[in-house]
Amino acid sequence: MSESAAHTFFAIPELLCLLSTYVETHDLTQCILVCRDWSRQFQPRLWVDFDIDDCFINQLKTVPSTMALLTKHLGQIRAVNFWLADDTRLQLLIQGLPLQLNEPSTDPGTLCTNLQCLILQQFDETRLPLISMPLVTLLGHNPCLTRLEMSCVFFEIDGAPAALAQLSHLQHLYIFSYNSRRTITNPVLLLQSCLALPELTELRFVNMETCWDDGYQSTNMHEVEAVINRASNARIAQGPAVKRIKTLQLPSHRQGHRNPLPLLFLKSSLLDLETCEIPWFRPDADLEEIEQVVREHCPNLKHLTCPFFFGLAELAEAMRAFIRGCSGLQSFSSEGFNDGYDLAPMLILSELVARHHTTLETLELPNAFEVRSRDLQEVLSCCKQLKRFWVICNQENHMLSGLAFQDISRSDWVCTELRELGIALNRCRCKRNISGELEEEEKQDDPRVWLAASATKRAYQQIGRLEKLEVLAIDTARGLGTMAKAKDYLWDLTLSKGWLGEMAGLKNLRRLELRADFLSMMGQAEVEFMYDYWPELREISFPCKIEHIHAEPHWQWLLYNLPQLTLSSVEEW
Structure with missing residues (x-):
């Protein structure tokens, strides 16, 4: 290929945009240095998907131009991974403010409003009260989010569950805990937030337990059932094109006492399961009922995960019944x-x-x-x-x-x-x-x-x-x-x-x-x-x-x- 032909070939903006999707970050930065035209085409790709980790924060502090670039490209960001989420780091995506919130901002920048994926790996729990405003604001300005991963600490933040329920395009929701002993003390609020999402197709609660102990009032059990029924009816009302949950991982409970979630979920109209982790059933669960419910309500289930259950024979019987019900x-x-x-x-x-x-x-x-x-x-x-x-x-x-x-x-x-x-x-x-x-x-x-x-x-x-x-x-x-x-x-x-x-x-x-x-x-x-x-x-x-x-x-x-x-x-x- 001649030099002129090569120049014409790479001068096609659509081609450069396509090539940029296959280039690693390090090579992308090298392409930006080639010429002004390449810089215009490739630089936005740097801001589509990036990690806000300690290295990035240090760069913000030591390289003054980084903050200006972040503010300039807030509208182009599609996916963000926070290694540690606190109020100052969340604030970066709202207005591109300096790390110290008490410093005045000369240019508030453009709101980060086009996020499709947000991963909050860990919260700074010592600053939990301060996280509420920037997190709720960030979720409120990104209604097109399709994937969200966050710690269950999220549900302890004022206004956050309500903000989650407004994400009408959310399809994939991961709620996790680094501490397997952490329990969800308000399952009703949890389910109201998650099941209100009309586009949700994947729901996972990872390394978490629900608080279904013997002291839990029976009235709360009826509330849980009512929440699931309301969400089911809302989905049915959407007609034949309704989206259903295809991937499910429910919270566990080591003893399974009075846990109504598995059978209530499986019998509802919320699910069209293709992938599932075997839920934790109570030790005295009716094995024939488990098998029959799975057979009747999960005909498309093809991919099954078995939780680590410490070899308890009672739980193993329920798992075998679940496997028998699958086809x-x-x-x-x-x-x-x-x-x-x-x-x-x-x-x-x-x-x-x-x-x-x-x-x-x-x-x-x-x-x-x-x-x-x-x-x-x-x-x-x-x-x-x-x-x-x-x-x-x-x-x-x-x-x-x-x-x-x-x-x-x-x-x-x-x-x-x-x-x-x-x-x-x-x-x-x-x-x-x-x-x-x-x-x-x-x-x-x-x-x-x-x-x-x-x-x-x-x-x-x-x-x-x-x-x-x-x-x-x-x-x-x-x-x-x-x-x-x-x-x-x-x-x-x-x-x-x-x-x-x-x-x-x-x-x-x-x-x-x-x-x-x-x-x-x-x-x-x-x-x-x-x-x-x-x-x-x-x-x-x-x-x-x-x-x-x-x-x-x-x-x-x-x-x-x-x-x-x-x-x-x-x-x-």
Whole structure:
């Protein structure tokens, strides 16, 4: 392309505006310095989405021109993330005033009136009385907000709940607490504010509890029911085009005493659920009623999350009833999943597989507290549509027992559509000498060692059959449910003493994540295998400092022959 053609090409304002949506902030600032025309086109993009954090506040204090730029571009701001919200920082978006409110402003600027997303991660509770005016003002001047995330401290501010109820375009509402012990002491006010929003499709209460204790008056229960009924009738009155809540996460209650919210919500006309966290039902809840209500009122529910419930058997029964009521779940996830308490399994995964094995596509159990190996094997050997299986832990000494080799060898995996696999492997300890051979006394004294070795080979064969796999993350069980040590896995992913060759079928593998030491015994033969059989490989991560990997000649060879490949530490993911 000639210089004149290039000049004409980039002189098109619409094209520059389109390109700016794909440019990172650092590169955007460089583009602004190219010329005056580019500066006019690219500079407004800097103010569309930004964080008001300590770095930004320091810049305001040290660079005088920053305040003028902020004031100039207030009307262009679409999304703001407050790391800490107090009255002075909120005031910045109202009139672009100086940080010290007692300083006079020579130019009040233009109101920030075009916000679509506002995230208030944390309030300065020591200045809570002073926050009321700027927060209510900011919400009042931004009726087009579609997404709002804020702490439940918000409801302690005078006028704030009423201001929230006026956001007629709000679609996504997150209310959260950093303190899981914080309770909502006025559920009626809470629901009146949230359910009055006619466009709301996502409502989440994260890490919060409601105050439904035995002292709560029955009249208040009737008030809650009346609020939900009024909101339901208001939605119905909007006609067939009415918007309903499709994503729901209700506040919890550890004992579930007198909690009317789950069934009242599920029976109402407010919901058309597609994504939901299983609510907290009272321990003596009618299981048949839960199942029937879910089946009748949640026919489109496809994505289910299970809360961390400390393995209470009564709550597990309600969760299983909820799963039975769903039809055709596509995904199931849970942070800190616990499917066993003492010696009594909760059977949640078994219920999931029994009811939804023909439709389940995603199972995610990050940082699971306890999960049975046989249940994980049941998912892999029954769910044909599975595309993502991610049961892997980021915590060093977790109780997650992992997927036992003996269980893996019992039945074939049928999940041939799997694209992403993250597993922790577990086996009975196989004692080997430094050369990788089984110790002679182990061969004689314990013949089960040979069976364990056969099961290990079978496990890697199962992985190797997943021809569509693109992401593979492997860890080893380090919790209480294993006798194996880290050194027992050292040879697994080698060609001479292990089973790396069984995974030659992974032609589409793009990312390999080794979370345990599978690399100490790897050498030139292993990296040549990767080069020959994994042509799409782009990323490998290791559980160690990456400088040590780059120093090894065989990894240098692989990087040279696969220039698109990057090596990194697991912590970087």
